[in-house]
Amino acid sequence: MSAELSEQTHPTPHVSRWWLLRDVTLVLALFAVGGALCGVLWEWWWTAPSGSVADGTWFPDLEGVRGVFSGTALYVVVGAVGGLVLGAACGWLFDRVELVTLVAVAVGATLAGWLMLWVGTALAPPDPQLAAASAPDGTRLPGTLAVSGDSPFAAFPLGATAGLAAVFIGLAPNRRSRG
Structure with missing residues (x-):
């Protein structure tokens, strides 16, 4: 009776290793493609800072100073939104074993x-x-796209885990009733 009650309160379907491997591979592939597309979007949306050369060194001009910092800000925005969307999609599509999906999303978001x-x-x-x-x-030269510091690199993984959590926690009663 207790085993029967345990199965009713915690339904965990048997999932083969091949399905788990398939799901992990698809999550990683989705994040790899998503990360590359976010990189294209990031560069497309960004405006190169302007500057000029003095004594063999490039210096941003007054307008170009804003562009130096906008690269980091845009990286955070694009990465967080991209991670949120991809994390939510993975939570919806790959919900066989939530812990495996969580680990795959964390690794995939870092890769992305x-x-x-x-x-x-x-x-x-x-x-x-x-x-x-x-x-x-x-000589006038455009600046380059860069990220300042290490903290912006948390944007993609944090966005992805937030999207995953929104699906796993927010839609949990609805998800269980689909299967």
């Missing part, structure tokens, strides 16, 4: 944040300091 940075900076103009070393004074 790294891919977003890699793709976004690869599409951006090169580092102006390299060109400034050999450029004459007064």
